Amino acid sequence: MKNIIEVKNLTKKYKNTKAIDDLSFNVKEGEILGLLGPNGSGKSTTINCILSLLNFDSGIIEIFGKKMNTNAYDIKEKIGVVFQEVAVFNELTVYENIDYFCGLYIKDKIKRKEYIEDAIKLVGLEDFKKYYPKQLSGGLLRRLNIACGIAHKPKLIFLDEPTVAVDPQSRNNILDGIKKLASEGATIVYTTHYMEEVEILCNRVIILDRGKIIASGTNEELKLLTKIEEKVIVEINDLDEKYINDIKKQNNVDSVSYNDNNLVIYFKKGKNNIVSLIEYLKKENIIYNKIYSMVPTLNDVFLELTGKELRD
């Protein structure tokens, strides 16, 4: 598969702070690339530089094999962007908003009308065509934001945290819509700090922190980077420090934490460590409310690589 985006040695500074530090990556045709990182990690800045909205200090950006710049209209007409902030006109209805932004790309009115209907259907706003943005809930507004960005059926779509502060129903709708866009052949760059979304959507993930790539690969490849293979969580009230230290000393345990009556035990290997743990709790007569096992997530990968949570 050919590269749709190629970013080489991109660096962007704000005074003395490097927002993006020598970033290089590519996006292949048809893939959904996840840019994962906490707030301030440089995800939006990277996208804004790729889109030629922001000046950058050094680096090369090519899209569809051509150098990207502000006047590269032949490239821009194949790109759709859904910004993190909702970008719609409050004075225009749902339909008019989509028509306005789609009209910047599609001149043919009949074709445009068809595209607008498709976009409205994709995001599930059929019943809200004549509504003004102020009459929509946060989730519906996000859906409109997406429809405005993708109505012209672009080949390359940038989605910058499109699900921030939306209700679960809208989130599911948005994620389904993105999957559909991908299945229709669009290449997607998806930034988020929700690891669950990345795991559901993305073929490949780049984890950013402080403007640098700290890891990249498929979900499975990234999870192999972590030393742990299983995480067991036990709800116990007022657990004595003695027991925590005992558990830490057990074979196969990498680390243990106890916060808010939640005991979290990270096991280095295997997937059935829960059995031995239950035996230990029984033996020590420790009463617990709930016990469950989880495989490591990208958050665990991020935690291990950076020492902090993705949502910090």
Add this chain to the structure above:
Amino acid sequence: MFLHNFKYSFLTLFRNKMLIFWTFAFPIILATFFMMAFSNIEKKEQLDIIDIAIVENEEFTNNKILNEAFKVLGDKNSKEQLFNIKYTKLEDAKKLLTDGEISGYLLVKKESTEVIVSTSGVNQTILKQVTDEIIQNQKIMEKIVENETVNGIYNIDYNKIYENAIKTINEAEVRLENVSNKNLSYTMIEFYSLIAMACLYGGILGLSSINEVQANMSNNGKRVQVSPVSKSKIILGSTLASYIAQLIGLAILFIYTVFVLKIDYGSNLLLIILLSLVGSLAGLSIGILVGSGFKTNENAKTGIILSYTMFCCFLSGMMGITMKYIIDKNIPIINKLNPASMIVDGFYSLYYYDTLDRYFFNVISLVIFACILILISIYSLRRQKYDSI
């Protein structure tokens, strides 16, 4: 593309309640308040009809000029009636004065004509001035008669001379009347300033059109910036929509003030429209400059435009005509650079002067003002990328 952008810019402007208020409703509200406030002031300043008495004696009856002049000035059917005259005996006139029913009375004697008043005041002064003026004219006539006699013409038709004299006086009054029509009232200056303000409020519309295309100013600007359409096309469409919206607002203000408030702007409609077009362009250019040149949020920019406009209108005489005169007298350059003053002065000169030199000077000044601001804005808007957004 141009029409597409124009159509939606127009829709957006007309559905924006804040813009509608500042550009359409606010000037109309202000005009209504002006009318309520200043019409009362002007009414107070209008002269009341003055109650006087004239002692009806032989001397007065024989003095045809005084007789005729006061007959005209006391004509109850005339719009120009100045006096409410009672023709009485001397005793009655004295009593009327003592009782305060008249401001003064006129006593014509052989040697002189006396104006008797009990107190000093505006009415008394007017009675005295008017009487003096008539007597002055009478003396001129008598001098003419005397000269004519000296020249050897003995068959003088006194009646004819008096008729001519009265005709001369009446013509003089007619001329005075024409000039007084051209005397601008305070209200007119206030309304000119109000129109100047309405023109300059177009800046808010201009600001709105620029904000919507700048990626560092609005989220919509980001979308526009990543689209395959040149920024200049979008700006042209949205700015034209703003300009037309501004002119519609101005037209509504004119219609309201002319037909509802009965303001007379004079008869030179085409030149009034030209000045309004140019004034609105100047207003729009202020908004474009503030939108493109200032690095602050939209609300702050709107505040800058509103404050600047109000300050300009203040200097041009909106809050009191004295300010315009003070500035014109002491620091004339300020009002030469003040777009509100240029608009006010343009209307003023159109109404007041017979030649159009001063009017066109103001029109050209406004065009130059707008062009300079737009050129600076274009230079600023040429930037395509931002250091931060």
